[in-house]
Amino acid sequence: MKKLFAQLAALLASAVIAGTAAASGGSSYPLDRFPVEKLTDQAALQNGAKLFVNYCLNCHGASAMRYNRLRDIGLTEDQIKRHLMFSAEKVGEPMKVAIRAADAKEWFGALPPDLSVIARARASHDGTGSDWLYTYLRAYYRDGTRSTGWNNALFENVGMPHVLWPMQGARGATIEDVRESRDAKTGKSEGFVRTTISFDAQGHRTEATDKVTGGHPHAGKTIRLGKPEGGGVSSAEYDSQVADLVAFITYLSDPTAGTRVRLGVWVLMFLALFTVFAWNLNRIYWKDVK
Amino acid sequence: MAQQKQVETTGLLGWVDQRFPLTATWKAHLSEYYAPKNFNFWYFFGSLAMLVLVIQIVTGIFLVMHYKPDASLNDAGVPVAFASVEYIMRDVPWGWLVRYLHSTGASAFFVVVYMHMFRGLIYGSYRKPRELVWIFGCLIFLCLMAEAFFGYLLPWGQMSYWGAQVIVNLFAAIPFIGPELSIWIRGDYVVGDATLNRFFAFHVIAIPLVLLGLVAAHIVALHEVGSNNPDGVDIKAKKDANGVPLDGIPFHPYYTVHDILGVSVFLIAFSAIVFFAPEAGGYFLEYNNFIPADPLKTPPHIAPVWYFTPYYSVLRAVTDDFLMYWMTPFLVLYALLAVGTARQASVKVITLAAVVALIAGFFLVEAKFWGVVAMGAAVLILFTMPWIDHSPVRSIRYRPGWHKWVYGVFVVVFLVLGYLGVQPPEELRNLVAKIGTRLYFAFFMLMPWWSAMGEFKSAPDRVTFAAH
Numbered sequence: 093m094k095k096l097f098a099q100l101a102a103l104l105a106s107a108v109i110a111g112t113a114a115a116s117g118g119s120s121y122p123l124d125r126f127p128v129e130k131l132t133d134q135a136a137l138q139n140g141a142k143l144f145v146n147y148c149l150n151c152h153g154a155s156a157m158r159y160n161r162l163r164d165i166g167l168t169e170d171q172i173k174r175h176l177m178f179s180a181e182k183v184g185e186p187m188k189v190a191i192r193a194a195d196a197k198e199w200f201g202a203l204p205p206d207l208s209v210i211a212r213a214r215a216s217h218d219g220t221g222s223d224w225l226y227t228y229l230r231a232y233y234r235d236g237t238r239s240t241g242w243n244n245a246l247f248e249n250v251g252m253p254h255v256l257w258p259m260q261g262a263r264g265a266t267i268e269d270v271r272e273s274r275d276a277k278t279g280k281s282e283g284f285v286r287t288t289i290s291f292d293a294q295g296h297r298t299e300a301t302d303k304v305t306g307g308h309p310h311a312g313k314t315i316r317l318g319k320p321e322g323g324g325v326s327s328a329e330y331d332s333q334v335a336d337l338v339a340f341i342t343y344l345s346d347p348t349a350g351t352r353v354r355l356g357v358w359v360l361m362f363l364a365l366f367t368v369f370a371w372n373l374n375r376i377y378w379k380d381v382k
Numbered sequence: 383m384a385q386q387k388q389v390e391t392t393g394l395l396g397w398v399d400q401r402f403p404l405t406a407t408w409k410a411h412l413s414e415y416y417a418p419k420n421f422n423f424w425y426f427f428g429s430l431a432m433l434v435l436v437i438q439i440v441t442g443i444f445l446v447m448h449y450k451p452d453a454s455l456n457d458a459g460v461p462v463a464f465a466s467v468e469y470i471m472r473d474v475p476w477g478w479l480v481r482y483l484h485s486t487g488a489s490a491f492f493v494v495v496y497m498h499m500f501r502g503l504i505y506g507s508y509r510k511p512r513e514l515v516w517i518f519g520c521l522i523f524l525c526l527m528a529e530a531f532f533g534y535l536l537p538w539g540q541m542s543y544w545g546a547q548v549i550v551n552l553f554a555a556i557p558f559i560g561p562e563l564s565i566w567i568r569g570d571y572v573v574g575d576a577t578l579n580r581f582f583a584f585h586v587i588a589i590p591l592v593l594l595g596l597v598a599a600h601i602v603a604l605h606e607v608g609s610n611n612p613d614g615v616d617i618k619a620k621k622d623a624n625g626v627p628l629d630g631i632p633f634h635p636y637y638t639v640h641d642i643l644g645v646s647v648f649l650i651a652f653s654a655i656v657f658f659a660p661e662a663g664g665y666f667l668e669y670n671n672f673i674p675a676d677p678l679k680t681p682p683h684i685a686p687v688w689y690f691t692p693y694y695s696v697l698r699a700v701t702d703d704f705l706m707y708w709m710t711p712f713l714v715l716y717a718l719l720a721v722g723t724a725r726q727a728s729v730k731v732i733t734l735a736a737v738v739a740l741i742a743g744f745f746l747v748e749a750k751f752w753g754v755v756a757m758g759a760a761v762l763i764l765f766t767m768p769w770i771d772h773s774p775v776r777s778i779r780y781r782p783g784w785h786k787w788v789y790g791v792f793v794v795v796f797l798v799l800g801y802l803g804v805q806p807p808e809e810l811r812n813l814v815a816k817i818g819t820r821l822y823f824a825f826f827m828l829m830p831w832w833s834a835m836g837e838f839k840s841a842p843d844r845v846t847f848a849a850h
Contacts, residue, residue, distance in 0.1 A: 352660075
């Protein structure tokens, strides 16, 4: 029986290892870590709100969010009305989009998703939704073969063009795809072949194929992004601006999160105290039980 | 004037007692219901299940006030049902708290119920005379699964939608009537507005009514025969001059204060999740479910919520080769074992007929159907516990040491199946799931033999108890 138990434990362990191996091999472009301190930085959240209404709210709505809720991040109703409301009349209205659904479908091939809870939807076991968004908005490159002229290292063949390009500028990318080539008849391995697709900063595509020699080649796809050219801000400043925007989108996805955590501390303190009383009440009653 | 009922109470309570058995009910179920004094940790989970039931009903009432079971799109292009959940989360005062209590409560319900069932399993709480307590409990578990399944569609996210699609499609595997049956269940050719509305009706009215009735029956049956205890000793066998069991103590106040302590500790864990991690790492609220349901986009990986995953693994493990090489030889040996050892001729005949019918069925009907059967059987087999356990003692404490290992392996198998159920299928995992499924059924099917084997210790006359 013990042997059986040990075998089962071994099987469990190997299943876990197989699971993690599969998970790590899933995504070809690793997620960067979103700087979480931005979530409690009111200036960053306000800047994020400004970027959001200027760059995102033209195509994406956030229909679950009302403008006047932005008082949460330290804005007055007057400031909200003057600086953030372009497509709404009243401050109690939800952040709806100005684009018509039929137009969006024609221009982008799909309706741009509502961003109300996007930071929660994009979470996975690889990272938080904020990590995903932070990586995604910094992973655009020029691709002349796409109708928008843009592609994304994290979200392949994305429908959205690089809206923030005036800030970041344009860049190219090099995509290396290593595959094992096999004889069509015998199925015998004939070594590894590398396909290298390059895009320059104007999106011109070049492709080259060569045989991989030496070393220990692995099948897989890697993307290297080029250096952005012609951006309005430095690379570090762009990262910071994107982080502000992602901080706002994260707040937007769960605006009660801050209240929830603060209240939770009080609830747990109360329950801890209550447990002390409950413990004593129980102890005193059970003294009688012999 | 009719004869007045004679009661001991006076005043308002006396007036009520003459018309309604208030004091009598209080005494029968609380102040003079004698429970064994040696309850341990495992005995908290019954009262905790009641607590979670109350949490779910109260929060559910408030959610229904604002939730809209409507699959049509609003003017922002978001399904109304999905948007109404976000409306509760943002615009309804304290709506976020009510919703998180309800979503966390669903998982908490299964945690406490699984613990409660495990308690019954190890201390033999299903044995005579508690068969009906156990059967009502199994029915509660079935209802709970239905309740969770129907409720999970309501947020109308991608996982809600595709999870329901997968499960309803299982009915399509039933020979002859399957395809029509699945359309009848959905009310449409795909999961749609009709499905959402009927699932809503089942979730808020039909199943809760049945659930409450069963919980009442579970408790009435328990109080009729009295609680079991970790020693599996019958406390009613030794009574004092007043007819009170020597090892019994009144449920109120001793177990009420005891359970208040249990509730308090439980609420600490529960609140920690509600306030600090309501998604519980994507296991209580799945990430994909924050994407509105889209009938045109199938998610690459559909996994049920964690509490269904052991059974989902069983479903996936049943393939043609599983039936051929794993099930058929086992069933043949099983039939030989039953024919060779069973005492009653009827048991021999029924087992033999069932095995022949099953093996014939494996050849005639596709494996998908047998997967559904296996998933159902994995739950329904629990009902047979009172009759398949042949050990001379109730409690695991007085069973042979190796029985504890059998139970240990069973728990590990259940957890492994649960883990595999959330993972995408893959060769090694499928093999482990098949072994797990095989062992899960072997545990129950071979119980009539192994439960009577080995050296049993004799159970004591009185419960073991050290004063606090």
